[in-house]
Amino acid sequence: MTPAPANARPANSPSDISTPSARSSRRGARRRDASVAPFIDGTPETIGPARNIGILLIPGFAMMSYASVIEPLRASNALSGHELYRVQYVTLTGEPALSSSGATIEPTFRVGDPVEFDILLICAGGNPAAFHDKKLDNWLRRLALTPTILGGVSGGAYMLARAGLLNGFRCTIHWEHMPVFREEFPQIDVRRTLFEIDRNRWTCAGGIAPLDLLFAMIEKDHGHALAVAVGDWLLQTEVRLGGRPQRMSMQQRYQIKHPKLLHALELIEHHIEDPIGRDEIASIVELSVRQLERLFRSHLGLSFRDHYIAVRLEQAQRLLRQSALSIAEIAVATGFINSSHFARVYRTSFGHSPTDERQFLSCKHAANAPAALLMS
Structure with a gap:
């Protein structure tokens, strides 16, 4: 070719x-x-x-x-x-x-x-x-x-x-x-x-x-x-400078225009390892806790807590699949108290433990990957 x-x-x-x-x-x-x-x-x-x-x-x-x-x-x-x-x-x-x-x-x-x-x-x-x-x-x-x-x-x-x-x-x-x-x-x-x-x-x-x-x-x-x-x-109608962001804006990704909710979502994504409490985020974006909770439920269909956990678990799953970090290290990197707490929340969300996730990937790798490589 x-x-x-x-x-x-x-x-x-x-x-x-x-x-x-x-x-x-x-x-x-x-x-x-x-x-x-x-x-x-x-x-x-x-x-x-x-x-x-x-x-x-x-x-x-x-x-x-x-x-x-x-x-x-x-x-x-x-x-x-x-x-x-x-x-x-x-x-x-x-x-x-x-x-x-x-x-x-x-x-x-x-x-x-x-x-x-x-x-x-x-x-x-x-x-x-x-x-x-x-x-x-x-x-x-x-x-x-x-x-x-x-x-x-x-x-x-x-x-x-x-x-x-x-x-x-x-x-x-x-x-x-x-x-x-x-x-x-x-x-x-x-x-x-x-x-x-x-x-x-x-x-x-x-x-x-x-x-x-x-x-x-x-x-x-x-x-x-x-x-x-x-x-x-090549029908390249817009040439982007190197410093432009890789991902769509929060507004485009969530199809949300409410500025204070967008600010709260950005705070969540920037504080995965060191989660910020709901009361603190409400104060930063100048909303009451009740108003913040209502915005999450009406625009995302999830409570503030459930959305925050989902974002952290998505990060944790990525680290499990792509890194050699221990489960304890991943728990810390995604803001959980300890590995036991992390494992309980992970199992509740995905139906299996972090250890099972890695074992499944290892079996899949052994069955499909070339012997000389370690690729997923």
Whole structure:
């Protein structure tokens, strides 16, 4: 599935045959070339060599994130009429990489091969917290000694962090992986942004956020006109800056407009480890306890207490599935008095204990995951 270069065409294609229709096709091609001329000036000699982009695909990577990386590069080549970017794929063993949707991508290289990339982007999804590969760590550390820009897409920041390559750098990661990442790497400056470019470390939250990161790169490399043309071709009607938030606003997520209730919901999400009492939140948002309770029940269909517990349990379930933290540590991280209290509340909500949750995932992993990997 490795895409062919933008200028490649099959042997004996109609454009290789001198017929009226072929001549017409060539005239059309020249017109298309002329139409993209304003996007980039120069010849292959003056533009310089193609930028060599490596994509390291970790099993379970998301096709959405992958496509959002490669399609802007392909569009840049097609719209400019030049090979501005050359994409090559890397997998752990040299075997095809399996995505979360079951599609496979054929690699050009395997981890450990001597390579010369201008940029290496690691695409990882699934449960990157459970992924360990010492050979990959060592290979990334060697690349870090070269001028190669190292980046992570979606969960890809995990691989860089494990190799010790994000210390002293800003970074981001998909919001779902954020709690576990912060627990494991408290020294790293991780932010809830779409993408971060900090010197030679580029990280991106995944999803469609790579479109925004690649827009910034194309604009810097080849100018605003080409970046806009690529965005238009991909129907990217809004280009977001890297510092924009990953998730919808509280108002959009809950379809609520009441400002004081929205403020209360934000306080809850920001105080999972150290829960704030109902009376204190009511005081902060300038409502009586009765008014606050009535707002929760009328807009969310839950009491204040039930909603707060649901938010904390959702976080706890994520930590159980994605981290190696003990159950006692997860209980503390989600604001429960102790592990026994946590286990009782968890069982009441989900019908099984935190220990059962982990055992189920271990059995599922053993049945479905490749032996060499620890992926969910």
